[in-house]
Amino acid sequence: MDGKILVTGGAGYIGSHAVRQLVRAGFDVIVIDNLSTGHIAAVDKKAQLVVGDVRNLALLDTIFTKNKILGVMQFAGKIIVPESVSHPLSYYDDNFSAVISILRAMRVHGVKNIVFSSTAAVYGTSKEPSIKEDAPLHPESPYGFSKLAAERLICDCEKAYGIKHCIFRYFNVAGASDDGSIGEAHPVETHLIPVTVNASITGREMQIFGNDYQTRDGTNLRDYIHVLDLADAHVLGMKMLLDGKDSAIINLGSDKGYTNKEIVETVGEVTGIPVKWKYGPRRPGDADSIVASNERAKALLGWAPKRDLKQMIQDDVNWRKKHPKLYGKQGNKFSKEDKKHILFYNDSRHYLSFYEDIEAADREKAKKIKIANNL
Numbered sequence: 001m002d003g004k005i006l007v008t009g010g011a012g013y014i015g016s017h018a019v020r021q022l023v024r025a026g027f028d029v030i031v032i033d034n035l036s037t038g039h040i041a042a043v044d045k046k047a048q049l050v051v052g053d054v055r056n057l058a059l060l061d062t063i064f065t066k067n068k069i070l071g072v073m074q075f076a077g078k079i080i081v082p083e084s085v086s087h088p089l090s091y092y093d094d095n096f097s098a099v100i101s102i103l104r105a106m107r108v109h110g111v112k113n114i115v116f117s118s119t120a121a122v123y124g125t126s127k128e129p130s131i132k133e134d135a136p137l138h139p140e141s142p143y144g145f146s147k148l149a150a151e152r153l154i155c156d157c158e159k160a161y162g163i164k165h166c167i168f169r170y171f172n173v174a175g176a177s178d179d180g181s182i183g184e185a186h187p188v189e190t191h192l193i194p195v196t197v198n199a200s201i202t203g204r205e206m207q208i209f210g211n212d213y214q215t216r217d218g219t220n221l222r223d224y225i226h227v228l229d230l231a232d233a234h235v236l237g238m239k240m241l242l243d244g245k246d247s248a249i250i251n252l253g254s255d256k257g258y259t260n261k262e263i264v265e266t267v268g269e270v271t272g273i274p275v276k277w278k279y280g281p282r283r284p285g286d287a288d289s290i291v292a293s294n295e296r297a298k299a300l301l302g303w304a305p306k307r308d309l310k311q312m313i314q315d316d317v318n319w320r321k322k323h324p325k326l327y328g329k330q331g332n333k334f335s336k337e338d339k340k341h342i343l344f345y346n347d348s349r350h351y352l353s354f355y356e357d358i359e360a361a362d363r364e365k366a367k368k369i370k371i372a373n374n375l
């Protein structure tokens, strides 16, 4: 196909898997990522990587001018519910301001297709056993609200500028690539499956947050989906838009829920090492139960998840066993050969939201990015 797909946040967990599946499907891919949580090593070498920030309109203008962009996949953003409760400014900046920038660039350069990564957190707690896309929207955290605001803006931009969208509302994503070469690697891991896998591998105790929710065993119930199934859906979503089909908002889930306690037990079964755990207090912002109806994904994309919970856990285990230090120090290092696919844009650090939300950890990260940028 004559043209490229621009993937924002393509060095992150979900973005890097989508980049790989796009490359496998024959797309020419360009990635923009500020490496605030992403890793150079996660980006497929067949893609071009621009290290910079999506909020940088001048940088976006250069990218859109120099490349024929057919469509954008927007992954860049923050995803931790409790962190969003304590740092709403960062969340609205990363999840909403960044979308304003990308849409501005798309409008100016006449790019008409966006695949957007949204979340089931826009629904909040639902009384329905499985949530449909037209369910009421009641986010319960700044994270959910920031994504809902971005969704709304994207829909308004279709009416005003004819920019078509495929908005995906994800449920809980887990797993890793089939060869264990890329996977979930956050500086501080907060997601249930990797936390539990780590607890099982290391023998350290973990906590299940809350046991007085309205679910079958009192612990939160979530719908888990394999990151490769999710990535495949993104490729299909982009193809749907490029084929001239209508915009859509689509859940990506399995229509099946597991409680936190069931997840902990299943991890023990897969690894063969029972997990040490205890109940802890409720975590702020958690909804009782979230399960997706995936009827629309089946109807519009012909998509259904192919990989089950045990596969997700097994792939996460494989990735962690192969990479005990995750991407480690190599994560943002690169060889001369690699450098051919990387373009550093030195101003990216100015756009990181830690200038508004100053935290020691973020300052450390800033230093590292500065070092990476000066290499």
Ligand code: UDP
Pocket: 081, 172, 190, 191, 192, 193, 195, 206, 207, 208, 209, 210, 220, 221, 222, 260, 283, 286
């Ligand atoms: N959770 C837990 N212990 C942990 C991490 C998460 O009990 O160490 C719970 C969390 O409270 C929620 C569920 O696991 O009920 C899924 O949380 P996660 O952060 O993985 O994803 P979220 O649903 O917030 O997107």
